[in-house]
Amino acid sequence: MATAGFIYDFVGVSCWNATENRVISLELRDLKLSGQVPEPLKYCRSLQKLDIGSNALYGTIPSQICSWLPFLVTLYLSDDALSGYIPATLGKCTYLNELILSNNQFSGAIPYALGNLSRLKSLSVADNHLTGTIPLFFNRFAKEDFTGNSDLCGGSKCGGLSKKNVAVIIAAGVAGAAAALLLAFGLWFCDKCQKVN
Template sequence: MSPLLLLLLALAIPLALATPGSASGIQEDDVRCLRGVKSGLKDPDGRLSSWTFGNTSSGAVCDFPGITCWNPQESRVLGLSLAGFGVQGTVPSALKYCRSTNILDLSKNALEGPIPPALCDWLPYLVVLDLSGNRFSGPLPSELANCRYLNSLKLSHNNFSGQIPASLSRLERLKTLDLSENRLDGQIPPQLGATFPKESFSGNPGLCGRPVSSYCGRD
């Protein structure tokens, strides 16, 4: 056997042995994530009652309401969509175990508190983040810019306050932005104002600058 072939085999065997364990570890983390999400939220309508974890077979969580998986045979969560489930509480820290998730939709619930600054460290591959129609409050964390794959960011109809972080201008893939109907104030970052329409910022009387007004300051 040639030295080159021996070298290739030496490299391939450890990778082959590591792959199943790594995949299993990812799936175990995702199950841990969903356990934590269920236990961390109040569920007065019982919409999460069918999230039971007795079935430990691969892909069992993929049948849970609100969950989509990368592959129906694997418990790797692609999307967590609990829109209109009536859940209450704050954003569960257990989301940090769902690192592969691309979609987080918690819209139209009764969630409150701030957006955790670490959210994009927990879910670094988010493409869609929808927290609209809740009771969230506090400032918009500048760390949202760390969700660098975001295509859609919807935070409307909440109680967010303070200024829009200029760091959001770094979200180069962002196609949809909705910050309407909050309590935001100050100048809209110029790049965001030039990219998104007035409707993205409406319902925030304290905001100024394009596209909601031509300038900031006194009349």
């Protein structure tokens, strides 16, 4: 029995053409899928677009994903329950134009290896639990692409102080100086009193 092209009509599956099973795109968004990012993706080596967002996926992004899918151009993993670190090996997906990881539970720092993605045009890591500094090579992306990560900082803000913290430090300094002056005046006054007596 001939099987060429049998998956062409599956929902969310696009093949190179109707006569073969070389999958070019998987768009399985909002299909109530659960479980981890599946290892059998490695059999879709021609895949250029993977969109499995808005499901109930959990666990980590497989560190081998760029080895499995070496021609990946678009990766949408948003609005799931994925966690762990963003793997530095994503920097090996050299054809990647879009990387959308927003609204998950990723933690840790944004890997500097993602700077290898010279073709990257669209990026979002918003609404996760990321920490550390936004690498400078991501300055071309909008602030909204990084919001919702309370311990993530970028640009001149990193390691700096907020206006509120600066005000507290100034107030503490003024109060300390005033207390030192009062103490010095008190000691001087007591010394004068003793000399008079």
